[in-house]
Amino acid sequence: MSYILRWISRVRESRFYYGIKYPKIDSSGFVISGSHFHLTSSSSYRLVFNLYYTAMNSPNYDNQKVEGLQAQLECLQRENEGLGLMLETMSRKYSMLHQAYHRQASNKRLRPEVPAASKTSQVFVKTDPRDQSLKVKDGFQWRKYGQKVPKENPLPRAYFKCFMAPGCPVKKKVQRCVEDKSYVVAIYEGQHNHDVDPTAAGRQSLSSSCGSPATSIPFPLLDNPFRPTSTCITLDLSLSGSDLQNRRNPTAVMHDYSTSNDHGNNNRRIEDCVASLTKDPNFTLALAAAVARSIKTEHPKPSPP
DNA sequence: CGATTTTGACCCGCGC
DNA sequence: GCGCGGGTCAAAATCG
Numbered sequence: 001m002s003y004i005l006r007w008i009s010r011v012r013e014s015r016f017y018y019g020i021k022y023p024k025i026d027s028s029g030f031v032i033s034g035s036h037f038h039l040t041s042s043s044s045y046r047l048v049f050n051l052y053y054t055a056m057n058s059p060n061y062d063n064q065k066v067e068g069l070q071a072q073l074e075c076l077q078r079e080n081e082g083l084g085l086m087l088e089t090m091s092r093k094y095s096m097l098h099q100a101y102h103r104q105a106s107n108k109r110l111r112p113e114v115p116a117a118s119k120t121s122q123v124f125v126k127t128d129p130r131d132q133s134l135k136v137k138d139g140f141q142w143r144k145y146g147q148k149v150p151k152e153n154p155l156p157r158a159y160f161k162c163f164m165a166p167g168c169p170v171k172k173k174v175q176r177c178v179e180d181k182s183y184v185v186a187i188y189e190g191q192h193n194h195d196v197d198p199t200a201a202g203r204q205s206l207s208s209s210c211g212s213p214a215t216s217i218p219f220p221l222l223d224n225p226f227r228p229t230s231t232c233i234t235l236d237l238s239l240s241g242s243d244l245q246n247r248r249n250p251t252a253v254m255h256d257y258s259t260s261n262d263h264g265n266n267n268r269r270i271e272d273c274v275a276s277l278t279k280d281p282n283f284t285l286a287l288a289a290a291v292a293r294s295i296k297t298e299h300p301k302p303s304p305p
Numbered sequence: 306c307g308a309t310t311t312t313g314a315c316c317c318g319c320g321c
Numbered sequence: 322g323c324g325c326g327g328g329t330c331a332a333a334a335t336c337g
């Protein structure tokens with residue numbers, strides 16, 4: 001066991017590990033979320049991590065099983081290193097392209113905000129369905145300038161303008177999702193001509209952790225989570241209030257889990273769950289899709305300025 | 306009392 | 322040209 005703990009520690013300290021730094025573990029012992037995530041799919045990493053926890057804490061400790069999972073984790077780590085290198089290369093290329101673009105733009109006296117103004121993105125944010133305010137705290141300051149009830153949706157749509165910096169062209173439309181009223185859809189148009197206010201971001205985290213009715217944007221979900229697909233995995237990487245409460249030393253969390261009274265039941269439930277997942281032939285496909293989506297979401301392709 | 310939100314009126318593009 | 326619907330304006334209302 002000490003070897004395993006040393007190995008985990010080594011993996012955690014490795015350069016490209018963005019793993020589950022502060023894991024939140026639910027009542028059945030599953031890692032639900034954490035603040036830092038792996039470059040590879042957080043869900044695939046989380047799955048292997050859960051399997052690993054299960055095996056390690058199983059009353060009938062299976063050395064072979066643990067070694068197998070260890071191999072899987074090492075495999076993910078290698079994949080992660082590769083992705084890290086790819087990311088570095090892409091960043092370098094993006095930086096070169098960015099510089100080249102600016103050189104051209106300054107030569108031709110182009111206004112860089114022209115193409116940026118047409119940029120749009122869409123995010124889905126989980127909220128309290130009772131909260132009618134349609135406020136999405138994302139670190140920017142918004143002023144509401146209108147509200148409409150669109151024809152196809154009986155729920156009102158609010159219009160906001162960013163007023164953090166004078167002349168910032170960004171607007172957003174916020175509307176409660178028809179498929180699930182616990183979500184709001186925020187459509188952003190344009191690109192900010194300023195940085196995010198770190199103090200506002202801090203307030204966001206605070207209000208979120210204090211259970212304020214105002215919603216916070218955990219991360220951009222570029223795809224519609226309600227899109228009808230045969231296999232749908234939602235990668236919840238959010239830092240909810242309860243997550244913040246669980247921002248503790250992972251070893252301590254692991255210790256809490258390992259000293260939990262309901263060990264056997266938890267492990268059986270996890271094993272049942274994992275067994276049903278791994279037997280599902282669609283699971284691999286869904287996992288692959290989730291990996292691709294996760295990578296896209298966590299490292300969106302930089303758009304030209 | 307200033308800042309912010311609400312809400313009805315208005316503008317504008319699009320399809321017919 | 323007309324009607325429709327989404328987006329914006331701006332005066333009034335509300336809030337802190």
